[in-house]
Amino acid sequence: MRVLVVTAVAAEAGAAAAGESAVLPGGYALTRGPVLDAVVAGVGPAAAAAATATALTAAGPGAYGLVVSAGIGGGFVPHAPVGSLVVADAIVAADLGADTPEGFLPVDELGFGRSVHHPPAALSARIAEVLGAAHAPVLTVSTVTGTAERAAALARRHPRAAAEAMEGFGVAEAAAVHGLPVVEIRAVSNAVGPRDRSAWRIGEALDALRGAFRRLTPVLAKEQP
Template structure:
């Protein structure tokens, strides 16, 4: 299976390709100034921060692909919802959810699909995402996409109330999923947890630990995906 992995920043992409086997990684320029890193296991794209940037980059890579991709993976570090996903753990999506796409009302938040426009959920392929989660020892649960990272206990509680099964939050997955859906390609999101969702406390972040977990995850993932048609 040919796999496109989309990260937000270069450090996440470096974790994905760190152990690329021979002949190693090769850079492939794409329109728009994007650069694809091609390895024997994955094509890896740094798409930028946030859902819009991620969607634009993913759509570009899919549109110009010389052969079709069988899977798109949105990957990187992110926040974890206690107790589902402690710091240093992994989360694999069973659904990618746009958690703040909608409208505030006097009666609370209304997602955009309840307003009659678009969608807010992209299910991940059930069998494949469960297989990936099992192989990585990861939580298999919804991953939320937000345009503003949660920085307060009140917002964390509100998201947990609206999405009680959610295990992680990040900023790119839904954009990647929208682009993948437009091209008819399934999507899975993989997040290594660097911090708890809640009050912003940079001293408590464990970015290095999360990047190491992400690197190990993609080492373990390669043989699993190679067995897929």
């Protein structure tokens, strides 16, 4: 099974795949590997959706059997410490909705769409087992959490959430339009909470991501689309 991996930045794509380089319509950089192709989408759910849709359209129907949103992200303590891996069992648009006097309402409760995508349960569980990763919700946000108050609010609304990132839901939306399953994998570089760049471990997280794809690629190669 060929897999499209979507990352925000080139360093994440390089951790996921190695091979020939190409440029897609729109200027998106794509790395073509034996099993995995990795596209650099840019930051945020809108950029991720646009790049994913472009890559899938350019490749044509049947080119890929799976789409993976991957990269580094913040981890919710104590579920996902720095350096650990998280595989999503739900991809949640955590700030897509409305604030009300009674609290936050997700967009689906407003009747305007959906706020959750569910990766294939058996596949995501198997990937989590192979990687020794937490298997839990990953939140997609447009604004990275930088305060203890917001971290606590997210944890209250999503008590099982293990990680926060900025692209997964956008990737999932585009994959769904093309009728493809999606998985999200995050390597934790920092704790979700007060913004403290001195505590970030980006290099450690990228190493964890690289190791994850080294172990995962043979597994995905054997999967049937």
